[in-house]
Each structure stands twice: as structure tokens, then as C-alpha cells.
Amino acid sequence: MxxxxxxxxxxFMGKRKFAMALSIFLILLSLASLATRGLxxxxxxxxxxxxxxxxxxxVDPEVVRKVLADxxxxxxxxxxxxxxxxxxxxxxPREGVKSSDLSDKIFSILSxxxxxxxxxxxxxxVGPQVGDELTEDGALAVLVxxxxxxxxxxxxxxxxxxxxxxxxxxxxxxxxxxFFSLFQMQFDLTVLAAVLAVIGYSLNDTIVVFDRIxxxxxxxxxxxxxxxxxxSLNQTLARTxxxxxxxxxxxxxxxxxxxxxxxxxxxxxILGVVVGTYSSIYVASSAVLMLGVSKADLMPVQKEGQQVDxxx
Amino acid sequence: xLNQYPLWKNLLVAFVLAIGxxxxxxxxxxxxxxxxxSGSRGAVxxxxxxxxxxxxxxxxxxxxxxxxxxxxxxxxxxPSTTDQQEAQHVIAGVLPExxxxxxxxxxxxxxxxxxxxxxxxxxxxxxxxxxxxxIDVDMDAAIKDKIxxxxxxxxxxxxxxxxRYLTVKADAKGVDVKFKDAATRDKAEExxxxxxxxxxxxxxxxxxxxFVRLTxxxxxxxxxxxxxxxxxxxxxxxxxxxxxxxxxxxxxxxxRRIVVELPGVQDPTQVKNILGATAxxxxxxxxxxxxxxxxxxxxxxxxxxxxxxxxxxxRPILLKKRVIVTGNQITDASSGFDQRSGSPMVLVNLDGKxxxxxxxxxxxxxxxxxxxxxxxxxIVGRDAEGKPIKRLVEDVISVANILEPLGARFQTTGLDxxxxxxxxxxxxxxxxxxxxxxxxxxxxxxxxxxxxxxxxGFNSVIIGLLxxxxxxxxxxxxxxxxxxAALIANLVLMMAVLSLLQATLTLPGIAGIVLTVxxxxxxxxxxxxxxxxxxxxxxxxxxSIHAGYAKAFSTIMDANITTLIAAIVxxxxxxxxxxxxxxxxxxxxxxxxxxxIVGTRALANLVYGGxxxxxxxx
Numbered sequence: 017m018x019x020x021x022x023x024x025x026x027x028f029m030g031k032r033k034f035a036m037a038l039s040i041f042l043i044l045l046s047l048a049s050l051a052t053r054g055l056x057x058x059x060x061x062x063x064x065x066x067x068x069x070x071x072x073x074x075v076d077p078e079v080v081r082k083v084l085a086d087x088x089x090x091x092x093x094x095x096x097x098x099x100x101x102x103x104x105x106x107x108x109p110r111e112g113v114k115s116s117d118l119s120d121k122i123f124s125i126l127s128x129x130x131x132x133x134x135x136x137x138x139x140x141x142v143g144p145q146v147g148d149e150l151t152e153d154g155a156l157a158v159l160v161x162x163x164x165x166x167x168x169x170x171x172x173x174x175x176x177x178x179x180x181x182x183x184x185x186x187x188x189x190x191x192x193x194x195f196f197s198l199f200q201m202q203f204d205l206t207v208l209a210a211v212l213a214v215i216g217y218s219l220n221d222t223i224v225v226f227d228r229i230x231x232x233x234x235x236x237x238x239x240x241x242x243x244x245x246x247x248s249l250n251q252t253l254a255r256t257x258x259x260x261x262x263x264x265x266x267x268x269x270x271x272x273x274x275x276x277x278x279x280x281x282x283x284x285x286i287l288g289v290v291v292g293t294y295s296s297i298y299v300a301s302s303a304v305l306m307l308g309v310s311k312a313d314l315m316p317v318q319k320e321g322q323q324v325d326x327x328x
Numbered sequence: 329x330l331n332q333y334p335l336w337k338n339l340l341v342a343f344v345l346a347i348g349x350x351x352x353x354x355x356x357x358x359x360x361x362x363x364x365x366s367g368s369r370g371a372v373x374x375x376x377x378x379x380x381x382x383x384x385x386x387x388x389x390x391x392x393x394x395x396x397x398x399x400x401x402x403x404x405x406x407p408s409t410t411d412q413q414e415a416q417h418v419i420a421g422v423l424p425e426x427x428x429x430x431x432x433x434x435x436x437x438x439x440x441x442x443x444x445x446x447x448x449x450x451x452x453x454x455x456x457x458x459x460x461x462x463i464d465v466d467m468d469a470a471i472k473d474k475i476x477x478x479x480x481x482x483x484x485x486x487x488x489x490x491x492r493y494l495t496v497k498a499d500a501k502g503v504d505v506k507f508k509d510a511a512t513r514d515k516a517e518e519x520x521x522x523x524x525x526x527x528x529x530x531x532x533x534x535x536x537x538x539f540v541r542l543t544x545x546x547x548x549x550x551x552x553x554x555x556x557x558x559x560x561x562x563x564x565x566x567x568x569x570x571x572x573x574x575x576x577x578x579x580x581x582x583x584r585r586i587v588v589e590l591p592g593v594q595d596p597t598q599v600k601n602i603l604g605a606t607a608x609x610x611x612x613x614x615x616x617x618x619x620x621x622x623x624x625x626x627x628x629x630x631x632x633x634x635x636x637x638x639x640x641x642x643r644p645i646l647l648k649k650r651v652i653v654t655g656n657q658i659t660d661a662s663s664g665f666d667q668r669s670g671s672p673m674v675l676v677n678l679d680g681k682x683x684x685x686x687x688x689x690x691x692x693x694x695x696x697x698x699x700x701x702x703x704x705x706x707i708v709g710r711d712a713e714g715k716p717i718k719r720l721v722e723d724v725i726s727v728a729n730i731l732e733p734l735g736a737r738f739q740t741t742g743l744d745x746x747x748x749x750x751x752x753x754x755x756x757x758x759x760x761x762x763x764x765x766x767x768x769x770x771x772x773x774x775x776x777x778x779x780x781x782x783x784x785g786f787n788s789v790i791i792g793l794l795x796x797x798x799x800x801x802x803x804x805x806x807x808x809x810x811x812x813a814a815l816i817a818n819l820v821l822m823m824a825v826l827s828l829l830q831a832t833l834t835l836p837g838i839a840g841i842v843l844t845v846x847x848x849x850x851x852x853x854x855x856x857x858x859x860x861x862x863x864x865x866x867x868x869x870x871x872s873i874h875a876g877y878a879k880a881f882s883t884i885m886d887a888n889i890t891t892l893i894a895a896i897v898x899x900x901x902x903x904x905x906x907x908x909x910x911x912x913x914x915x916x917x918x919x920x921x922x923x924x925i926v927g928t929r930a931l932a933n934l935v936y937g938g939x940x941x942x943x944x945x946x
Contacts, residue, residue: 070774070777117600119596120597135776137774138771138774138777139596139770139772140770140771140772141767141769141771142768145464145768146768153901156901157897161897161898164897165890168889168890168893205905206839206905208906209902209906209909212894212902213913216891219887220847220888220890220891223886227882227883251861255850255853255854258853259847259849259850261799262849262853263846263850264846265792265796265799266796266846267792267843267846268792269791269792269795270788270792270842273784273787273788274784274842275780277454282839285843
């Protein structure tokens with residue numbers, strides 16, 4: 017187990033051209049997919065009605081679809097949800113029908129058609145204008161979070177680090193969104209929350225690496241920027257891997273045991289943690305190097321470290 | 329000496345942990361099935377009523393665990409859900425109309441814990457089942473209504489001053505009054521200016537006619553909107569209370585939205601019907617000077633009158649435009665049956681102003697007919713943008729001759745069914761909506777799904793926690809144990825803070841807890857890797873521990889503060905599920921900084937501090 021922490025000398029920065037090519041490829045792929053296929057937005061953003069119905073025995077979604085089509089709901093999307101007894105029905109906003117009554121109508125149609133008792137497990141109805149507002153608020157949340165972080169890092173470190181961390185974050189968010197677009201997975205409010213959590217996590221990772229880079233720039237008197245960054249990455253590598261591992265362990269537990277509703281949420285986080293770990297090594301640090309960070313930029317204005325004795 | 333905490337620091341850790349354990353404690357107590365009895369519109373659950381309920385329950389042999397009064401409500405606990413179900417019917421039988429009951433659960437927390445503010449954490453609707461609706465208030469309609477009311481007031485004001493006008497017309501922005509000559513117009517301008525100081529006024533001449541135009545200034549518009557929202561919140565709160573929900577939440581959101589959360593409600597259809605209902609009554613005199621059928625066929629409705637139809641047979645009827653009293657002036661209403669005819673009726677009580685008006689008008693009009701109008705806003709369809717198309721349905725439900733002057737209390741018949749009478753009485757009691765509303769978002773979670781969500785969330789927290797703990801012990805040995813102790817302490821502290829703040833725990837909130845478990849060990853990983861580094865360069869164990877904690881500190885702070893920024897942004901901008909996630913994430917970051925830095929250091933100092941240590945188990 018100790019092997020991880022023994023001195024490592026990976027030449028991370030030497031391979032940054034290759035990493036950059038990979039990142040650019042992934043980002044272009046994501047952007048292309050987002051542009052052509054787009055995201056499959058959930059009803060949180062598009063508006064519409066979602067109904068989850070529980071049957072006493074296994075039920076074929078095709079049968080449910082037919083029942084609904086016979087009763088004038090041909091456009092209803094019907095799918096199995098979690099267990100074979102659970103059915104999820106999605107409906108777009110409808111003209112001429114009071115949307116908040118739609119769920120009652122669907123449920124009574126299905127009750128009549130079903131032999132046994134059925135249970136209304138969940139109804140979600142979002143009006144079109146609320147959906148638009150959520151989309152705006154969500155985009156705003158991502159932007160404001162990025163801005164606030166940019167400012168904090170610029171104040172605590174230096175502007176090149178701030179730019180580097182934000183480039184890494186944009187990289188992570190784009191690839192996560194690209195994944196959801198490529199595989200046409202439902203993008204709802206919980207996935208948005210996951211994307212924002214990915215921003216927090218990936219940043220956490222990046223800051224730890226930056227912290228070490230700053231420290232080493234001050235400590236190591238000679239040595240090129242590239243070498244200093246390489247040393248820092250190697251020193252923090254063990255921590256980066258261990259933390260990603262523990263986070264991935266709990267996320268896998270959430271993915272497997274957490275139930276259908278947060279399935280996509282945990283998937284987005286798993287993806288984000290993997291991409292975020294990679295980006296804090298390659299994207300953020302390469303960006304800082306390419307922006308031309310040097311020792312002079314990081315020399316402390318006043319001596320730090322007086323307080324350490326009394327800290328925990 | 330190196331690696332020894334002063335006594336106060338150890339005491340601080342112990343103290344924080346003790347407080348945390350104490351306030352997390354209420355979550356361990358079981359929930360009793362219970363029934364809450366509460367009165368609406370001033371009705372109180374007094375001791376005679378309590379006595380009545382008690383006797384009824386005793387005589388039907390239902391076991392009661394406890395009865396307690398809190399905040400003017402009566403909470404009855406039962407030993408089992410079967411008792412609760414049976415008691416429900418017994419209690420329903422003895423309650424008067426304006427007192428309602430609801431099934432709920434009540435935590436079995438002992439009194440001493442409650443006395444110091446110990447409460448179990450609030451479960452969100454996705455965990456306990458229930459209905460959440462977001463209501464949009466139609467502000468344009470509120471303004472239109474107000475302008476129409478001003479139109480009537482302008483007519484009255486001009487008439488009382490004997491100033492002759494040609495027409496008074498309302499449009500979307502104001503009231504236009506037309507006069508034949510400039511002199512009258514100028515007099516009217518002065519009179520109206522005195523009476524309606526809060527309105528904007530301008531004059532204009534066109535094609536031999538002279539106009540005064542009254543408009544709503546922006547401040548007045550704001551006032552109308554605020555009033556409409558407040559009035560609607562009050563009304564909806566009254567309606568929700570009358571429905572009988574254990575812990576309802578009715579809250580303003582933004583400038584035109586209202587959030588309603590009703591935990592445990594099983595029938596969303598009934599809730600939506602009652603919340604959105606706009607049914608109210610209006611009392612008007614019948615225009616007996618003109619013929620209604622003529623007016624309908626020729627389309628020429630005499631000024632001062634309006635054409636209605638009678639609900640029973642659809643025949644036209646002309647009613648005076650001036651309303652005697654409206655639903656707003658009704659203070660109380662109850663439903664029942666008319667003693668003579670046996671048809672469903674509503675017995676109404678008027679407030680002082682309404683009663684005076686009713687008396688004055690009826691004294692002058694004894695022997696003449698008066699009509700009762702049933703008004704309801706019904707949604708008849710939706711336009712292309714999904715906005716509801718509403719039509720105001722106005723039916724005359726009864727016409728009767730005024731036999732004698734009416735006062736504050738009288739009955740109205742002509743309703744379709746006892747059910748309609750019952751709902752109308754409920755709506756009149758709760759007060760009318762000041763502006764029509766529309767449900768723009770609904771989330772209903774069935775009770776079994778709620779329980780499933782709790783179980784699944786709880787399982788993933790436990791399994792994730794165990795796996796991480798195993799990993800930490802294997803990888804960091806004794807120091808891994810310190811980190812694990814900190815992890816458990818962190819969960820306890822999180823529960824304590826959530827319970828103390830009475831924050832709402834939702835499924836995304838549980839996801840936030842799970843994520844915190846994964847990230848909380850990060851601080852320890854940072855510290856331990858630093859300690860290992862120090863050991864490798866040849867520092868003594870004691871110096872390594874010291875340097876490890878000291879050097880990792882600023883990194884941990886920077887990393888956590890940036891994540892905290894993201895959590896705060898999520899909380900302030902996000903809604904619903906996103907908020908729930910942000911709350912636990914933010915709380916988790918703060919508690920974990922304490923447990924994984926200060927907590928593990930205290931343990932490390934306790935085990936290794938102040939001794940000669942040759943080797944560290946890390």
C-alpha cells in the first residue's frame with residue numbers, strides 16, 4: 017500500500033501535449049454533440065407532467081402505452097422505472113387541458129384499465145414559464161459560481177491561477193454535459209445540482225495542486241517552472257488519487273443503492289469526479305504553465321507562516 | 329511541549345461533541361401515529377370539545393396514548409395506526425363544521441429534550457410524502473378588478489355631487505369620463521381630484537366632448553399587487569387550514585408566487601380544487617323596470633343594469649350594476665338544509681359595513697326582488713403559450729322578494745347539491761381570492777415512495793460510510809481510525825445542525841450528506857500525506873505530526889472555502905431540490921473542517937503527544 021507515496025517522478029508536464037490533444041478532442045466531441053443532438057431536458061426545464069405509477073404485479077410498458085393511446089394520449093412517453101412494477105409517464109404541456117388536472121385524468125384512465133389496484137407514487141407538473149425560469153436560474157447559478165470562484169482564487173493566488181482553474185472547470189462542465197448529450201440521458205434539476213457540485217469538487221482538487229505549486233515556487237530556488245509544477249503534481253498525486261477514490265466509493269454506493277430518482281445525479285457526479293481529477297492535473301496546471309507563471313509572481317509580499325504554531 | 333493540546337482545546341472538542349450528540353438525539357425517537365384537531369376562522373378547540381372527543385373515543389373503546397394541547401391545536405397520540413384510523417371516523421363525527429382534523433405523526437421526544445429546543449429534523453415532502461404546489465397570482469386581473477371598482481366609485485362620486493356625465497369607461501390602464509361641456513368637466517375634475525388623491529389625473533378635449541382621465545400611478549399599482557398577493561396568501565392559508573393538514577406551509581415566493589406544501593395529503597385533486605376555487609356570492613337588486621328578454625334579443629342593455637341568466641332554467645334576467653354586498657363582506661358561512669323546502673342552503677354572516685348596507689338597501693326596497701349571483705372563475709382551456717384561458721361564470725342562483733329588511737345574518741338557497749353548499753361555505757369562510765390564481769408547478773409524492781426514498785438514502789449513506797472507513801483503516805492504520813472517528817462525529821454534528829436549524833432534509837439533501845462523507849476525509853488525506861512526506865525526509869514522528877497538520881491547514885482552508893462558495897451560490901439561486909442539496913453540502917463542509925482538523929488532532933495528541941514515539945502507524 018505504501019508504494020503510492022514513495023517518491024514519484026512522473027513527467028506530467030512533458031506529456032501535456034498529448035493530454036491537451038485528448039482534452040481538445042473530448043471538448044470538440046462534446047460541443048459537436050451539444051450542437052447537433054442537444055440535451056434531453058427533463059420536465060423541470062421544458063415544462064410538462066410526469067407521473068409515476070406503481071402496479072401490484074409486473075407490467076408491460078407497451079400495454080400501458082396502448083391504454084393511454086386508446087384514451088387520446090398517444091404522445092405519452094411510457095417507460096419502466098426501477099422495478100418491473102413501476103411505470104413512468106411523461107407528457108408535454110397540452111393545449112386546451114388544464115395541466116394540473118392531467119395527472120388525475122391519466123391516473124383514472126390507468127386505474128380503470130388495470131385489473132389490480134394501482135398506486136399513484138409521484139406526480140410532477142411544471143408549467144412552461146416556470147421551466148423557462150429554472151433554465152435561466154440554472155445557467156445563472158453556474159455563471160455566478162464560476163465568477164465568485166474566479167475572484168476568490170485571483171485574490172488568494174494570482175490571476176493566472178484563477179484563469180487556469182476556471183479553464184479546468186469549463187473543461188469539466190463541458191465534458192459532463194457532452195456525455196449527457198452523447199448518450200441522450202435525461203438532464204433534470206438534480207443533474208444540474210450535480211454539475212454544480214462537480215464545479216466544487218474539481219476546484220477543490222485544483223486548489224490543492226495550486227497550493228503546492230505556490231509553496232514550491234517559494235521554496236525551490238532554482239528550477240524551471242515546468243520542473244516545479246512537475247514536482248508539485250507528483251507530491252500531491254497520492255492525495256489526489258486517494259481522495260478521488262474515497263469520493264468515488266460513496267458515489268458508487270449512491271449510484272447502486274440510492275434509487276432511480278438520483279441515478280443520473282450520481283452518474284453525473286461520478287463522471288465529474290473522474291474528469292475533475294484529470295483536469296486538475298493536466299488542464300489547470302498546463303494552463304498555468306502556458307500562461308507563463310514564474311517564481312517572481314508568487315513571492316510573498318510579507319512573510320507567512322507565523323501562525324502555524326497555534327493552529328490545530 | 330509538541331503535540332499536546334491545552335486542556336481548553338480538548339474540552340472544546342468534548343463539549344462540541346456532547347452538544348452535537350444531544351441535539352442529534354431527537355432523531356432516534358420513534359414516531360407516534362397521531363391526529364391533530366384545529367379550528368379555522370377563530371374557532372377554538374376548547375375544553376368542552378376536548379371532553380367531547382375524549383368521551384367519544386372512550387365509548388368506542390379506542391386506546392389513546394396521550395392528548396396534548398399546543399398552539400391552540402389538540403394533538404392526540406395513538407399506540408398504533410389501526411387505532412388512529414378508527415379514531416379518525418369517531419372524531420369526524422363529533423367535530424363542528426369549522427373545526428377540522430388531520431392524520432399525522434408526532435415524534436415521541438421526551439419533554440426535557442423538547443424544553444431545551446431538541447427537535448427531530450424536518451423531512452422534506454419527497455421523504456414523507458405529500459403535495460407541493462407553486463401558485464402564480466394573475467396580477468393583470470387584480471389591476472383590472474381595481475380599475476373596475478374605481479369606475480363604480482367615480483359614478484357614485486359624480487352622482488352625489490349632481491355633476492352630469494355622458495359615459496364612464498374603464499380600460500386596462502385607467503378610467504375615462506366623458507362630459508358634454510367644459511364647465512361641468514372642470515367642476516368634476518376638482519371634485520374627483522379631492523376624492524381620489526391617490527390617482528393620476530389629466531384632461532383632454534376632443535370632437536366637442538370633454539374628458540377627465542384617471543390613471544393608476546406606479547406606486548398605486550405596486551400597492552394593488554402587494555395587497556392582492558397578501559390577500560391571496562391569507563385566503564389560501566385559511567383554505568388549507570379548513571382542509572385539515574397537519575403541518576401546512578404557505579409562503580410567498582418572489583413578487584407574484586405562493587408556495588404551498590402539504591405533507592401527508594393523499595388526494596391532490598381535492599387540494600387543487602379547493603386551492604384554486606374562486607366561487608363567491610354577490611347580492612344585487614333586480615331591474616324590474618325593463619324587460620330582460622327584450623334586452624337579450626335586441627342586445628340593448630339599459631345603462632345601470634347587466635344581463636345575467638338564471639341557473640335553474642337559463643332564462644335571462646336584468647340585475648342592477650351596483651352590488652349590495654360581495655363575498656368579501658361575508659365573515660362566516662355554514663351549510664345546511666332549508667327547513668321549509670329541504671333544499672341545500674348556505675347561512676351567511678355579514679361584517680358591520682356589509683350588514684349596514686344590506687339593511688339600508690332592503691329597507692328602501694321591501695317587496696322588490698333581490699338576486700344572489702354565484703361567481704366562479706373557470707378555466708376553459710389553454711392558449712398556445714400554455715397560459716390558462718379563464719372565463720368568469722356568473723349564474724343567478726336565487727331570486728326572492730324582500731319580505732322584510734335583512735340584517736347581518738340570513739340564508740341563501742338555490743344551490744345544486746349539498747356538496748356545492750358545503751364547498752361554497754368553506755370558500756366563503758376562508759375569504760375570496762383577491763386575484764385569480766394558476767397552479768404552475770406541482771410535485772406529489774406518495775407515502776410509500778417517501779419511505780422508500782428514506783430507506784434507499786439511509787442505506788447508501790451507511791454502505792458508503794463503511795466502505796470509506798475500511799479503506800481508511802487499511803491505508804492509514806491508526807490514523808485511519810482517527811479519521812473514521814471524525815467521520816462519525818461529522819455525521820452526528822450534521823444531524824444536530826440540521827435539527828437545530830430545523831432545515832428540511834430532502835433526498836438530494838441525503839445525496840449531499842453522502843458526498844460530504846467522501847469529501848470530509850479529504851482533509852485527513854491531505855494531512856496524513858503531509859505527515860508521510862515529513863517522515864520520508866527524516867523528521868521525527870512528533871515533528872512530522874506537527875508539520876503535517878500545520879502545512880496542510882491553508883490548503884484545506886482554500887479548498888473548502890471554494891467549495892463553500894459553490895454551495896452558497898447553489899443555495900441562493902437554486903430552487904427546490906438544488907437548495908436541499910446545497911444546505912447539507914454547506915453544513916457538511918463546515919462541520920467536517922472542525923472534526924477532521926481539530927477532532928483528529930485531539931485524538932492524535934492523546935495517543936502520541938508528549939511521549940517518545942519511534943514509529944508512527946500511518
